[in-house]
Amino acid sequence: MRLLKIWSVAFAAAMTSGWTLGQSESDREVTWAGDVAAIFQEKCQECHRPNSIAPMPLLTYEEAKLFAPVIRYRVENRVMPPWHVNPQVGIQEFTNDRGLTEAERATILAWVDQGAPEGDPALAPAAVEFNDALVWRLENQMGSPPDLVVASESYDLAAVTQDKWFRPMTPTGLTEERWVKAIEIRPKNDASRRVVHHSLAFLLQQEDGKRGLPEDVDVPFGPSLFMEWAVGKAGQIFRPDTGKLMMPGSQIMWEMHLHANGERVPEAQVELGVWFHDEPPEHRTILSMFDAQGPHSLDIPPNEIAVTQGTFVLSAPARIENFQPHMHMRGKAMSMEAIYPNGEREMLSFVDNFQWNWQINYVYEEEAAPIVPKGTMIVTTAWHDNTAQNPYNPDPNQWVGWGDRTVDEMAHNWVDVTYLGQEEYERLIAERRAGQ
Numbered sequence: 001m002r003l004l005k006i007w008s009v010a011f012a013a014a015m016t017s018g019w020t021l022g023q024s025e026s027d028r029e030v031t032w033a034g035d036v037a038a039i040f041q042e043k044c045q046e047c048h049r050p051n052s053i054a055p056m057p058l059l060t061y062e063e064a065k066l067f068a069p070v071i072r073y074r075v076e077n078r079v080m081p082p083w084h085v086n087p088q089v090g091i092q093e094f095t096n097d098r099g100l101t102e103a104e105r106a107t108i109l110a111w112v113d114q115g116a117p118e119g120d121p122a123l124a125p126a127a128v129e130f131n132d133a134l135v136w137r138l139e140n141q142m143g144s145p146p147d148l149v150v151a152s153e154s155y156d157l158a159a160v161t162q163d164k165w166f167r168p169m170t171p172t173g174l175t176e177e178r179w180v181k182a183i184e185i186r187p188k189n190d191a192s193r194r195v196v197h198h199s200l201a202f203l204l205q206q207e208d209g210k211r212g213l214p215e216d217v218d219v220p221f222g223p224s225l226f227m228e229w230a231v232g233k234a235g236q237i238f239r240p241d242t243g244k245l246m247m248p249g250s251q252i253m254w255e256m257h258l259h260a261n262g263e264r265v266p267e268a269q270v271e272l273g274v275w276f277h278d279e280p281p282e283h284r285t286i287l288s289m290f291d292a293q294g295p296h297s298l299d300i301p302p303n304e305i306a307v308t309q310g311t312f313v314l315s316a317p318a319r320i321e322n323f324q325p326h327m328h329m330r331g332k333a334m335s336m337e338a339i340y341p342n343g344e345r346e347m348l349s350f351v352d353n354f355q356w357n358w359q360i361n362y363v364y365e366e367e368a369a370p371i372v373p374k375g376t377m378i379v380t381t382a383w384h385d386n387t388a389q390n391p392y393n394p395d396p397n398q399w400v401g402w403g404d405r406t407v408d409e410m411a412h413n414w415v416d417v418t419y420l421g422q423e424e425y426e427r428l429i430a431e432r433r434a435g436q
Helices: 002-015 032-043 061-066 068-076 102-113 190-195 422-435
Strands: 148-151 155-157 164-166 169-171 178-187 196-204 224-229 235-237 242-246 251-258 265-268 270-276 283-291 304-313 318-320 322-326 331-339 345-351 377-386 412-419
Touching (some): 178 224, 190 265, 224 270, 251 270, 322 345, 331 412
Parallel strands (some): 242 283
Antiparallel strands (some): 148 270, 283 412, 304 377, 322 412, 331 377
């Protein structure tokens, strides 16, 4: 209960620290053509278009005006666009920030409040052309198609059946070690996109020593999560000085969560694309799962808000690259805090508005990514709302434990950790202080 009280106080402080909702720009007229359409093109239409993942298109004025009240509610409550990190707590500089600025939020809210006027159609930006094919999203940024593509085995999914978890293994075909610059996973066909709830790719390989890591780093090796596909996350580009190591003879162990939709899919399948560094980078990034409670020990009573917490102590200096909370339907909030060896504490990130159907990886800008000393404790705290007030709760009268099903729960935080040597840590800290 003490942790719940701490979170409540922190949440209340954030709500009263100058962060106001529904704030209008001014008394000027705000129109679709002159103001709102450009925001929707940048932040909304990639999903809100035909044959994409959103429930309705928002490409035209007529479509947007029809849903204006829903748009206002979602924007005011920071549900859409899907960017749910608290804007007043912790680090705010991200490489992949898809959220609205306060000015953009104020513009949309003012537009709805003024009756959602169209304005002069001649002022509207030209329509955006979208590629509806299954494409590699990172290809434009990387400047080329993937260097390696590995496809899973296909699964014959019945039209009506319980959820399935398919875990095949696929050789990568590598004959030499390569360092990974970027990874992306995608469903291999349109039918798969409609039934694959998410897909994980674990990298299995034999290693001698701890390549790319400081000597004193104590990182358990074994099947390590390579990348995942879920609504909100498809891939990741690593920083120029970091990467993941793939060894010859390595394999991908897949976990595909399949959800039947009433139509048989005989070849449900996913594939991953990998782009390689030309030269080995300086550092190796390790994707770690920081639990907010040990696996298989989550215990959420009915009709309660439960708080759980887990810790991880870093065995060497490190750069924390991101924050990616993972919970299910009762997930409400998650925070990541650093407790330094001298006893000081720092709140790194706080998602106070977790939405279970979006898996968002909040990737820090390089100059904002925390650089922490050896012995730093990373504390992950999770809040689950198992009450009737949670609109996504399938049954508030049930005890809920850890499990793979959506109606079960999880509470972990996927974090890319780049381990550093002591001398490099001291140099980077000195450079940051000099740049302040």
